[in-house]
Amino acid sequence: MPPLIFVDEQNSAALRDLADLATPMALRVAVTLGLPDRLRTEAVGGDVLAAELGASPVALELLLGHLVTLGVLGHGSDGYRTTGYGAALCADAGNGLVDLLDLHAAGGRAELAFTELLHSVTTGEAAYPRRYGQDFWADLAEQPILRESFDRQMAHRFHDQVPQIVAGYDWGRFATVVDVGGGRGAVLAGILAAHPGMRGHLVDLDPTAAAATRTFHTHGLSERTRVSAGSFFDPLPAGAEAYLLSDILHDWDDEHAHRILSRCVEAAGPAGRVLIIEPVGGRRGETAMDLAMLTIFGSRERRVDEFRTLASAHGLALDHVTDLSDQRCLLEFRRTDG
Missing domain, CATH: 1.10.287.1350 (Helix Hairpins)
Structure with missing residues (x-):
């Protein structure tokens, strides 16, 4: 006879709350409709909002009611208004x-x-x-x-991390670095600003590459930077001392990650280093992000041994792992024939 299982009602309620889909979807719909911004400076009645949004008045009231329950909105005789708590959902809150x-x-x-x-x-x-x-x-x-x-x-993901990335590693060892898939250039700009003797080359797709050009101009780095519009699946600028991949490989399954690393090794030559900045599974990666990478990209937050195995296929050996912040590590690879 199987043992009796006594269900703790408090645990059941907690698990039910964790599994709830109404609240996360209500917040997403509220942001999509622009409600926190619309209601930040004035109270508005539900019927007026429904007319403005072309929404069902009855259904919108149900959404607004739940947002009041959550504390995102307040409700008075003059209508609904965004609370201080709910203001974190406004477009200019600066939190992404x-x-x-x-x-x-x-x-x-x-x-x-x-x-x-x-x-x-x-x-x-x-x-x-x-x-x-x-x-x-x-x-x-x-x-x-x-x-x-x-x-x-x-x-935004890198905004608060750049100072730690810059301070947490000896970037000054390299005269030249190629930022592969470097986005709008915030990480490379931070590194170059801290090391006046370095030069950088960023590669990303248009129009992201154009935005990176503006970033470098804003920071007075135009003379020490180059920007190329292109894919990291194509040949990369050759001959740099370091090739940097920041939050790149976890967006790709192993097949595509091998293709990216192969381009880095091809461009780096025997003496070049490949530097990978990412959340590392079991070290800085989060289990929830593991599932996000799987669901969206068919990938994961790889563990150190997985990076080592991935890189070894390209003649790369792991030299160091550095904890840059509470979110990311830097893995430094060298060519075994270098």
């Missing part, structure tokens, strides 16, 4: 939440692929193409608004 939650932005759209998590767990494949008919990167290529929001999201 809008791009993560807005269902029309790359981040918010991508996270809906979690509804197909079962597919990813059973197959090991990304769920994003199953939901949208093509992979994440094809979507970005076709829809400029997604590309723009993704670039903003990546810039």
Whole structure:
């Protein structure tokens, strides 16, 4: 006879709350509709909002009611208004939440692929193409608004980390560095600003590369930088002392990660170093992000041994792992024939 299981009601309630989908979706819809911004400076009645948004008055009231329960909105005789707590969901809050939650932005759209998590767990494949008919990167290529929001999201992810990245590693060892898939250039700009003797070359797709050019100009680094519009699956600028991949490989499965590393090694030559900055599984990576990488990209936050195995196929040996911050590590690889 199986043992009796006594259910703790408090634990059951906690698990039910964790599994709740109403609240995360309500927040995403609120941001997508622009409610926190619209209601920040004045109280507005539900019927007026429904007319402005072309929404069902009854259904919108249900959403507004839950947002009041959450403390995101307040409700008085003059209508609904964003609370101080809810102001964190406004576009100018500076925390990156809008791009993560807005269902029309790359981040918010991508996270809906979690509804197909079962597919990813059973197959090991990304769920994003199953939901949208093509992979994440094809979507970005076709829809400029997604590309723009993704670039903003990546810039925000690194914003508070750049000083730690710059201070946590001896970048001055290198005279030249190629930032592969370097986004709008914040990381490379920080490194070069701290090391006046260095020169940098950033590679990314247009229009991200154009934004990087503006970043370097703003920081007075135009004379020490070059920007190339291109893919890291194509030949990279050759002959630099270091090739930097920041938050790149975890966006790709092993097949594509091998292709990226192969281009880095090809360009670096025997003496060049390959530097990988990422959350590392079991060290700085988060389990929730593991599932996000799986669902969106068919990838994961790789562990040190997985990076070592991945790189060894390209004649790279792991020299050092440096904890740069509470979110990211730097793995330094050298050519074994260098």
